[in-house]
Amino acid sequence: MTQPISKLRSVVVGVGSYLPERRVSNADLEKFVDTTDEWIVQRTGIRARHIAAEGETTSMLATKAAQRALDAAGLGPNDIDLIVLGTSTPDFTFPSSATQVQAALGMTRGVAFDVQAVCSGFVFAVATADKFLISGSHKRALVIGAETFSRLVDWKDRTTCVLFGDGAGAIVLEAQEGQGTVADRGVLTSHLRSDGRHREKLYVDGGPSTTGTTGHLRMAGKEVFRHAVGMVTDVMTDAFAATGYTAADLDWFVPHQANERIIDASAQKLGIASEKIVKTVCDHGNTSAASIPLALATACADGRIKKGDLVMIEAMGGGFTWGSALIRW
Numbered sequence: 001m002t003q004p005i006s007k008l009r010s011v012v013v014g015v016g017s018y019l020p021e022r023r024v025s026n027a028d029l030e031k032f033v034d035t036t037d038e039w040i041v042q043r044t045g046i047r048a049r050h051i052a053a054e055g056e057t058t059s060m061l062a063t064k065a066a067q068r069a070l071d072a073a074g075l076g077p078n079d080i081d082l083i084v085l086g087t088s089t090p091d092f093t094f095p096s097s098a099t100q101v102q103a104a105l106g107m108t109r110g111v112a113f114d115v116q117a118v119c120s121g122f123v124f125a126v127a128t129a130d131k132f133l134i135s136g137s138h139k140r141a142l143v144i145g146a147e148t149f150s151r152l153v154d155w156k157d158r159t160t161c162v163l164f165g166d167g168a169g170a171i172v173l174e175a176q177e178g179q180g181t182v183a184d185r186g187v188l189t190s191h192l193r194s195d196g197r198h199r200e201k202l203y204v205d206g207g208p209s210t211t212g213t214t215g216h217l218r219m220a221g222k223e224v225f226r227h228a229v230g231m232v233t234d235v236m237t238d239a240f241a242a243t244g245y246t247a248a249d250l251d252w253f254v255p256h257q258a259n260e261r262i263i264d265a266s267a268q269k270l271g272i273a274s275e276k277i278v279k280t281v282c283d284h285g286n287t288s289a290a291s292i293p294l295a296l297a298t299a300c301a302d303g304r305i306k307k308g309d310l311v312m313i314e315a316m317g318g319g320f321t322w323g324s325a326l327i328r329w
């Protein structure tokens with residue numbers, strides 16, 4: 001008789017998020033940007049975004065989301081031995097924002113570091129933390145996506161500034177014994193990709209080693225759009241192939257929230273039913289690495305995502321970077 005092989009899995013035991021207080025509607029933007037609510041809604045599905053207050057930094061947003069995720073898990077900061085924070089808008093060039101979160105939480109053990117994969121940052125952070133946890137080297141991880149893109153956009157460029165917002169979301173992953181089958185709870189598979197040849201389509205025109213300034217976000221929107229659907233559906237197809245699951249098996253599809261048209265086209269291409277899609281782009285705009293954990297937190301809080309559900313996350317962003325992860329909640 002074959003014995004079931006036990007295997008460590010990274011299981012979600014807590015979720016939290018935080019949005020800055022200030023909500024900016026499309027109508028608010030119309031007052032200082034040459035744009036219209038109609039254009040923004042029609043092209044993107046975005047109706048509002050939250051903008052960080054003066055002095056409110058990425059690590060502050062991240063700390064609030066992380067504290068909420070810890071509270072939801074019933075854990076304290078020293079129950080955690082790993083923080084992986086996805087961000088492209090760190091408080092400082094160094095030290096990492098993750099170490100600032102570590103200090104703010106009062107966590108005095110373990111290790112904290114940032115990963116930088118722009119809008120794919122949270123998927124990259126989940127995949128990274130998963131590899132630490134399933135190796136047995138670490139027991140519990142805070143995985144965070146946090147951004148203040150309002151500081152990176154050029155508020156005089158209407159083609160980009162209307163798209164982005166600020167926020168943070170976090171999950172706690174815990175290493176637990178599974179059976180080694182795809183019926184286990186936890187991260188079942190993850191698939192990361194990048195292709196640096198696409199830099200000029202989505203980049204920031206500054207940095208410590210070039211201009212010595214932070215710079216501003218620049219995007220060839222149409223070009224990015226053109227690549228996005230193919231790239232994210234490729235890595236979701238990889239996740240299905242690795243597990244044997246199909247679109248019909250998913251309970252929830254929680255994509256990166258950049259543009260409602262990209263989300264719908266990706267779901268349609270893979271035959272994911274529209275009622276399974278979690279969309280928050282309407283209220284949050286594109287919060288880059290924060291968008292998926294913000295959407296996860298929303299769908300957990302309103303009772304949609306429940307223990308045992310099969311959840312697909314995916315994202316694509318500057319680099320290009322792209323990736324997916326299939327998680328049994």
Ligand code: UT7
Nearest residue numbers: 034035036039043119158159162221222224225258259317
């Ligand atoms: O998260 C990382 C990944 N990023 C993305 O996924 C973003 C991908 N790209 C997109 O979401 C879309 O390409 C955009 C929303 C950025 C743009 O939508 P589009 O349908 O590709 O529009 P477009 O860039 O072709 O612009 C169409 C028109 C232009 O006018 P003309 O040249 O046709 O007269 C623009 O000048 O819309 C104009 N326009 C605006 N009008 C009002 C551009 N921005 C605005 C604006 N308000 N804010």
